[in-house]
Amino acid sequence: MTQTRIAPLEGVRVLELGNYIAAPTAGRMLADFGAEVIKVERPGTGDELRNWRLHKGDTSMLYRTINRNKKSVVLDLRTEAGKQAVLKLAAKSDILLENFRPGTLEKWGLGPDVLNEANPELIITRISAFGQTGPLSARPGFAAVAEAYGGFRNLVGDPDRPPVRVGVSIGDSIAGLYAAFGSMMSLYQRDARRRDAGGAVPLTERIIDVALNEAMFSMMESLIPDYQAYGVDRQRVGGRMDGIAPSNAYFCKDGASIVVAGNGDSIFQRYMETIGRPDLAADPALQSNAGRWARREELDQAIGAWTGELDSAQALEALDAAGVPAGPIYTAADISSDSQYAARNMIQKFDVSTGEETLAGVGFPGIVPVIGEQSLPIRNLGPDLGENTTEILVGLLGMDNAEISAASGREEALQP
Numbered sequence: 138m139t140q141t142r143i144a145p146l147e148g149v150r151v152l153e154l155g156n157y158i159a160a161p162t163a164g165r166m167l168a169d170f171g172a173e174v175i176k177v178e179r180p181g182t183g184d185e186l187r188n189w190r191l192h193k194g195d196t197s198m199l200y201r202t203i204n205r206n207k208k209s210v211v212l213d214l215r216t217e218a219g220k221q222a223v224l225k226l227a228a229k230s231d232i233l234l235e236n237f238r239p240g241t242l243e244k245w246g247l248g249p250d251v252l253n254e255a256n257p258e259l260i261i262t263r264i265s266a267f268g269q270t271g272p273l274s275a276r277p278g279f280a281a282v283a284e285a286y287g288g289f290r291n292l293v294g295d296p297d298r299p300p301v302r303v304g305v306s307i308g309d310s311i312a313g314l315y316a317a318f319g320s321m322m323s324l325y326q327r328d329a330r331r332r333d334a335g336g337a338v339p340l341t342e343r344i345i346d347v348a349l350n351e352a353m354f355s356m357m358e359s360l361i362p363d364y365q366a367y368g369v370d371r372q373r374v375g376g377r378m379d380g381i382a383p384s385n386a387y388f389c390k391d392g393a394s395i396v397v398a399g400n401g402d403s404i405f406q407r408y409m410e411t412i413g414r415p416d417l418a419a420d421p422a423l424q425s426n427a428g429r430w431a432r433r434e435e436l437d438q439a440i441g442a443w444t445g446e447l448d449s450a451q452a453l454e455a456l457d458a459a460g461v462p463a464g465p466i467y468t469a470a471d472i473s474s475d476s477q478y479a480a481r482n483m484i485q486k487f488d489v490s491t492g493e494e495t496l497a498g499v500g501f502p503g504i505v506p507v508i509g510e511q512s513l514p515i516r517n518l519g520p521d522l523g524e525n526t527t528e529i530l531v532g533l534l535g536m537d538n539a540e541i542s543a544a545s546g547r548e549e550a551l552q553p
Contacts, residue, residue, distance in 0.1 A: 143508050144171025149324065152223070152230040153177065153207070156184045158306045159264045159280070159349065160236035161203045162313025163320065167232070168206035169504040169513065175226060175529055176207045176520075180546035183209070183522040194491030196521065201489065202501055204519030210530065211523035213546030214245050222544040223247060224255045225534050232320045236264035239274050253340045260323040261344045262316050268348035280308030280349055287353030288360055295375040312352040319345035381426060382433040383408070386466065387441050393449040397440065397456060397463040400426060404461055411459040412443035473500060482511040487518055 149172040153164040161176070161184070168174040178184050184200065191197040210226075213219040224247070227233055233252060235242060242248050242263075249261050263269055266278030267286075281302060284290045289308070294301040323345055327338050363369040371379050376386045376396075383405070384398045399408035402424065409418035417439060422428045429436060444452050449465060456463040465471065478484050483503035489496045503512030526545055530536045536544070 143513055145508075147171035149173070149232070150230045151175065151232045151234060151320075152226050153234045154223070154242075155234050155236040155264070157186055157236065157279075158203060158309035159312045159347075160234040160262075160316065161186065162310050163234050163262065163264070163316035164207060165203055165205060166313070166317040167320065169515075172232075174207040175230070175525070176204060176209050177212050177214075177223065177226075178209055178522060180211050180213050183211070187522065194493060196491075196519070198489070198499070201519040205501070206516045207520060208525035208529060209520040209523055210526045211545045213544065214247070216543065216546065218540065218543035219546065220246055222530065222534065222536070224251070226529070227252050227259055228255045229533060230256065230259060231324060232260045232262060234262050234264075234316065234320070238277050239263075239265050239269050249340060249344055253343075257337060257340075258327060259343065260320055260327065262320045262323075262347065263344065264312050264316050264347045264349070266349050268351065269344075269346045278349065280306050280312070280353075283312075283349030284308045284353050286350040288357045289353045292357075292371060292373055292379070294373045296373045300373065308349050308353050311356060312347050312349045315352050315355075316345065316347045319347060377433065380430055382429040383436040383440060385437055385440075387437075387444040387452075389444045389447055389449040389452055391448040391450075394466050395444065395449050395452055395463055396466060397461065399440075399461050399463075400429070402426070405429065407459045408456075408461045409439075411455055411461060412440055414439050414443075478503075480511075481507060482514070485512070485515050487515070489518065 146167055149167065151164055151167050151172050151174040153160060153174055153176045155161050155164065164174045164176065176184070182188075184204070186200045186203060187196045189197055190199050212222050214223065242252075252259055252261055265274070266283055267273040267276055278286075281290075284302065284307065285300075287308070290300045290302065292300075293303060323338070323343055326342070330336060330338055360371055363371065378384050378400075381400045384400045386394045386396045388394055397408070399405055405423070406418045409415065417423055417436070423432065423436075447455070453463055453465065467475070472478055473484065481503070483505075484500040485503055486498045486500055489499045501515060501518065504515065505512070507513075523545070527541065530541050530544065
């Protein structure tokens with residue numbers, strides 16, 4: 138029996154002008170669920186992400202991951218022919234994604250007003266360090282800077298050391314999530330207006346403005362209300378969560394660490410009984426989270442003493458039996474062999490060519506969220522540079538070889 142293809146966004150066309158991670162993450166999310174995403178790359182080098190964490194060949198696994206399910210078209214935006222090709226593609230698209238420094242599209246003659254002339258229904262989603270307006274809008278900035286501005290970096294790490302960063306480009310990725318959400322929100326509004334004969338959505342409402350620092354700031358929970366209402370200035374607390382206890386990572390006898398989140402009132406009782414500390418379970422001062430947070434050092438020492446006498450598997454088995462939320466701290470190797478990820482098709486295998494050799498059965502992260510019990514299948518990995526140039530420019534725009542050569546910055550004619 139053939140499984141029905143699930144593609145909620147089939148029929149939606151996205152023009153991606155972005156580099157690195159933020160806009161391409163938004164494009165990846167839309168592509169994952171069926172949108173046709175046409176990624177425009179510069180001649181020669183393409184998206185700089187092709188060279189990030191590059192171990193072999195000319196295209197990194199990072200690029201293959203972030204740009205899966207897309208098509209790559211080479212266009213030279215420094216040329217008039219390249220700009221005109223972008224405008225023609227915009228005229229046939231629903232959404233345009235970009236993450237250049239504010240003013241860059243305008244400098245190229247591809248600002249919102251020009252794009253709007255080409256397509257009065259186009260949704261223009263823009264990602265930048267600080268947004269398109271305000272005193273900092275003209276500043277360049279990667280996610281690391283935006284994470285600091287957004288308050289996030291100040292809370293990551295141990296209190297007696299400088300702030301650290303997490304091991305992934307979290308600021309770019311969260312901004313990409315917001316960009317995808319904003320794009321779909323605007324698409325829904327546009328289509329609702331069509332159904333209700335409510336008239337066109339004005340350009341100002343079709344420009345989605347995502348700032349990296351604001352994307353991170355929006356994740357900071359009650360940081361500002363707590364400060365402005367009570368003067369509470371949250372600080373780094375290492376592996377803990379500020380104001381919540383006991384919840385931390387603990388060393389075990391075998392050298393591995395586990396994470397235990399035993400901070401619920403009823404969970405705490407079972408937790409303390411499990412580690413052989415009924416005295417703590419019964420202590421009146423520890424029946425509320427506020428009391429436990431005040432004595433967090435004492436609790437962590439008691440828990441650490443218990444885990445230090447057990448291998449990680451033994452500790453996790455005991456905690457699981459007691460209904461205390463706990464888990465191992467996975468590495469890439471652990472995830473690769475985990476049955477839960479496998480059951481939901483969250484690691485999907487592909488043969489990948491480096492240009493020098495073909496690596497068989499390389500796992501890539503599946504599509505989230507799940508629809509229909511398992512991750513949807515990845516259609517293709519991030520494409521080779523310009524892999525779909527002829528397909529798109531001939532098939533969609535009807536361009537001939539000479540026009541393609543002029544627009545893509547290539548001297549040689551391309552064969553359709």
